[in-house]
Amino acid sequence: MLRLPPYQYHRPGSVAEAVALMAEHGDDAMYVSGGTDLVPNMKHRLFEPGHLIALKGIDELKGIEELPGENGDGGVLRIGAAETLTAVSAKPHVRELFPALAEAAAHVAGPQLRNAGTIGGNVCLDTRCTYYNQTHFWREALGFCLKKDGEVCHVTRTGKKCVAAHSADTPPVLMTLGASAVLTGPSGSREVLISEFFVADGIVNTRRATDEILTEIRIPLASATRRQAYMKLRQRKSIDFPLLTVAVAADLDENDAVRTIDGVVTGLGSRPRALSKWAEVAAGRTLDDALIDELSERAYKQCHPLENIIVDPEWRRAMVPVYVRRALEHVAGA
Ligand SMILES: Cc1cc2nc3c(=O)[nH]c(=O)nc-3n(C[C@H](O)[C@H](O)[C@H](O)COP(=O)(O)OP(=O)(O)OC[C@H]3O[C@@H](n4cnc5c(N)ncnc54)[C@H](O)[C@@H]3O)c2cc1C
Numbered sequence: 304m305l306r307l308p309p310y311q312y313h314r315p316g317s318v319a320e321a322v323a324l325m326a327e328h329g330d331d332a333m334y335v336s337g338g339t340d341l342v343p344n345m346k347h348r349l350f351e352p353g354h355l356i357a358l359k360g361i362d363e364l365k366g367i368e369e370l371p372g373e374n375g376d377g378g379v380l381r382i383g384a385a386e387t388l389t390a391v392s393a394k395p396h397v398r399e400l401f402p403a404l405a406e407a408a409a410h411v412a413g414p415q416l417r418n419a420g421t422i423g424g425n426v427c428l429d430t431r432c433t434y435y436n437q438t439h440f441w442r443e444a445l446g447f448c449l450k451k452d453g454e455v456c457h458v459t460r461t462g463k464k465c466v467a468a469h470s471a472d473t474p475p476v477l478m479t480l481g482a483s484a485v486l487t488g489p490s491g492s493r494e495v496l497i498s499e500f501f502v503a504d505g506i507v508n509t510r511r512a513t514d515e516i517l518t519e520i521r522i523p524l525a526s527a528t529r530r531q532a533y534m535k536l537r538q539r540k541s542i543d544f545p546l547l548t549v550a551v552a553a554d555l556d557e558n559d560a561v562r563t564i565d566g567v568v569t570g571l572g573s574r575p576r577a578l579s580k581w582a583e584v585a586a587g588r589t590l591d592d593a594l595i596d597e598l599s600e601r602a603y604k605q606c607h608p609l610e611n612i613i614v615d616p617e618w619r620r621a622m623v624p625v626y627v628r629r630a631l632e633h634v635a636g637a
């Protein structure tokens with residue numbers, strides 16, 4: 304049996320109190336929401352914080368509601384970071400406005416994990432790798448790796464860069480919807496577009512400072528008019544992390560010609576990847592078989608999975624155009 308290392312559990316009643324606790328305990332503390340990822344990682348001794356600061360009981364981090372726009376813009380759907388994935392996927396408001404987000408939340412892990420896991424934890428999820436998500440005993444036998452306790456990467460075989468995979472389901476959809484994350488820390492709050500939140504570094508792949516709390520997600524209500532799709536490839540449909548996730552959103556005109564289109568893939572590299580030049584290729588054209596083929600082929604050329612997940616990278620690459628095609632067909636209404 305894998306046991307947790309000893310730690311002190313704090314239950315602050317407000318964001319300000321949580322931030323103050325983090326300032327007090329510094330590098331020896333971590334925030335925890337549902338704990339569905341952090342707790343197994345602690346059992347594997349990937350993290351050994353002496354203090355866990357619980358966020359799930361903080362009322363300010365709850366709620367799913369529309370907020371009016373400021374300075375003439377069209378308003379946002381606010382989703383509190385401590386809302387569970389079950390709540391996000393079941394909320395009629397989310398299902399009507401942003402069906403792809405509801406789908407993505409409904410396909411994270413299994414039902415028990417979605418009841419505990421939160422959208423905030425999903426956006427802040429640690430990267431994953433075959434050589435990292437293992438017990439201390441297993442990693443020690445291999446000599447550890449660059450991301451934790453070692454000096455070499457067993458995937459790239461160099462000591463330069465970690466390429467562990469971003470493996471969360473909701474961020475690709477949030478990117479295609481133009482969503483942003485609100486981060487609150489000791490020096491106040493800031494809003495960061497989800498498309499700018501991630502960096503290509505498997506060791507720490509977000510721009511969130513360790514003392515910042517992700518307090519809410521904001522999705523522009525204007526994005527509700529976009530046609531949306533989300534597709535996920537995984538080994539067992541009942542529970543597994545994605546081997547590949549695809550999100551697509553498009554604006555079509557009254558003749559079904561593409562005005563704008565965005566595609567994002569993840570599960571391959573250290574951050575979700577926006578597929579490039581889609582809008583230029585597709586603008587003004589009907590989303591028919593020929594265009595779908597062209598966009599799927601572009602996605603294939605841009606994606607080069609590595610051996611960071613146990614499943615064969617060439618097979619995962621071959622699946623990229625298949626899942627991109629399915630997502631595009633969904634958007635086209637096929
Ligand atoms: C068997 C299994 C299968 C899984 N399958 C999937 C899957 O298919 N897709 C998927 O996306 N995930 C999957 N997960 C991972 C996890 O369950 C989800 O990503 C979940 O949404 C994490 O949320 P949480 O609230 O439990 O995060 P936690 O475990 O509490 O935290 C995760 C990380 O985020 C930080 N954090 C949490 N909340 C905040 C916040 N508000 N502000 C700042 N930092 C924060 C924590 O410090 C920690 O580093 C799986 C997990 C397991 C055990």
Ligand code: SF4
Pocket residue numbers: 431432433434435448449450451455456457458459464465466467505611
């Ligand atoms: S990609 Fe390399 S450094 Fe990163 S977790 Fe995997 S083996 Fe370790």
